[in-house]
Amino acid sequence: MLNDADSPITSAESQDDEPPGRPSPASALSNSTKPENKSPAEPADWKWQIANRLRSAQALSQFLGKKVPPNIEKVIEKFPMAITPYYASLIRKPDTSDPVFAMAVPQPRELIDPLFLCDDPLSEDEDMPVPGMVHRYRDRVLLIATTMCSMYCRHCTRKRIAGARESSITAQRIRQVTEYLNAHPEVSDVIVSGGDPLTMSDGSIEMVLQSLRSVPTVQVIRIGTRVPVVLPMRITDDLLNMLRKYHPLWINTHFNHPNEITPQAKEACAKLADAGIPLGNQTVLLAGVNDDAGIIEQLCKGLIQMRVRPYYLYQCDLVRGVEHFRTSVRKGIEIMEYLRGRVSGIAIPTFVVDAPHGGGKIPVLPNYIVSMSPSHTVLRNYQGMMVNYPEPCIQQIPPNIQPAEQTGVWELASGKTSFVSPARHHRIKRTANTASDKKTSYLFEL
Ligand SMILES: *Cc1c(COP(=O)(O)O)cnc(C)c1O
Ligand code: SF4
8 A cells, every 4th residue: 555655746726726836747738638527517528427436335226226235334344346337337237247336336346355365466666766666677667647537447466546535647757757757768668657647637638748748759659548448538528639649658458358349439449540549458357347359359359349359358366355256367368369360360369368467468378389400490370280390400301201000190290291270170171182281282392
């Protein structure tokens, strides 16, 4: 848990107030942007959505028309709840079999606390040269720009920060960040994260972006946000007109289930993409929500239709309060095995385990390398077909090898045969007796 002195936030001002007594870069620009609607009264208005978030067991019971267990209050005391009415409206069945319900509604199971779970499983707090800014990889930093989200995901990896208070970075803190970045020209990529940075006012977001852009060595700015999923009406024309001044700007969002792909979410993503912002998606693998190859397939196909590229599929972090969501690593490998060859390559994310102790993200794939010899690497494809890839030293292999009497991995590794294929596969049947079949047999004789 961040204590006050180490908090990224030095002021508990409300979101919309500029830090007092200090002209921020944003105020200089506020003339060029239209003032935001100050009296929201419409569900289509994002400020209305934030003002009307479900924050108590009572409000939740009222909304669902069903009494929620009273022990949920105890969970809310430890890990705050907030659900936008928009996101709550996506609940189809008010129990944990519903993915949106499971991701948004507190569960007594969050209080299960095995020894190997901790508040800060990625050791982020140890890698903060400036409070609220994680510098882990040489060329990239991650900035916690706010502790607020419009919806508090029950599976959040930053449960220690998100919602503990709701306040955003001050002008003073962002100045410390830019000083650090100016002194560290090796950092070329800044991830603005939180909390959810797009819950901040346009002015506060602009203060952050403008400060980062003032550092000449910062090339790419990324924003990590769940707003397109839980508060899509936040993507206003004013916001887009402001964001497009800070290109190259990338956005990574966080869709976990096809039920989150709604007409409103599609519109939000379309507007962002039309503003020239490349969109990626980070999904967390969650037991009972999306730990199913078919669901991930449907999700990834839905994402690319919205011009959102599936970026990472995360193994659940070892964070206190999410034990009931954890799956085995095997599950992720199984899903990756399923996707390859079945789904467009642009719809396939990288499955990663974010290493405990601050080791960073580790990609995990099914095993595609079957064997290796000094002359050949033996690989398998998604169908079980095995091929060899000759090393550049191929001239050392004796020419005119006879076709092998039997085929297996050793024949591949020694270069006696070039591929071993499941003979009954539909693709093999389809290409039988065609020109490509002849080419295949030529390869076989090589
Ligand atoms: C995930 C992460 C990044 C970005 O990693 P990419 O693989 O470049 O997306 C940078 N810093 C921290 C601390 C992170 O957790
Ligand atoms: S939006 Fe992100 S930071 Fe906020 S609760 Fe969800 S996962 Fe955590």
